[in-house]
Amino acid sequence: MSRQAFIVYQHPLFGDAIRLLLTRGGIRVLGMESDWKRAQEQIEALHPDVVLMEINGDQEFSPPAWLSSIRSLPDSKQTTIAVSFHNNHLFIWQKEERSLIDAVDLVEAIRSA
Template sequence: MSMRCLIVDDSARFLEAARALLERGGVRVVGVASTGAEAVERAHDLVPDVALVDLDLDGESGLDVVVRLAGTVPSVILISTHSLEDFQELVAASPALGFLHKSALSARALRDLLGC
């Protein structure tokens, strides 16, 4: 059974590229969202195993979205083009499982972070 993933990002180009990259690696992207409200709705409807959430969603904090998803999605991972050092304390204090820099995103990196 393949991993079911929801990607939350406000960039349509990134959503398309991330979906293609992860699916080539065997991760099933069951949905995408560009806002926190869409993410919560899609998470309830699609029941993903993991959600990748951008830290900065066009004026909306990805950290807030992670809190809203925490009870619905078993694993939530924050992603960003910013370095982890810029947000390390906030990420550590959040219910997110961890952080991946967008340039390091791959199916293998996702599996490694999830321990599977």
């Protein structure tokens, strides 16, 4: 069964682009949301395997905000992956932090998370 992901984005363009890249890579995208509160409701309802978050320097999308957002999720089964498009960085919650190579790399990270 293919891995299921939920995308939390800041830039709609990136959200759409990532959805296409993941779908091409065989990942099923269950939903997308730019507002964290609405995203939280959907994540709780949809139970994706992975939550993929866009992070950057903006307060709402900064790594500290990301950490606090993850902690607020009641279901800890899903893995959260954060991607910074600003500096091509990939953070896998409590596992890994490294440079992101390309879309194949991101798909592999989701598959193996």
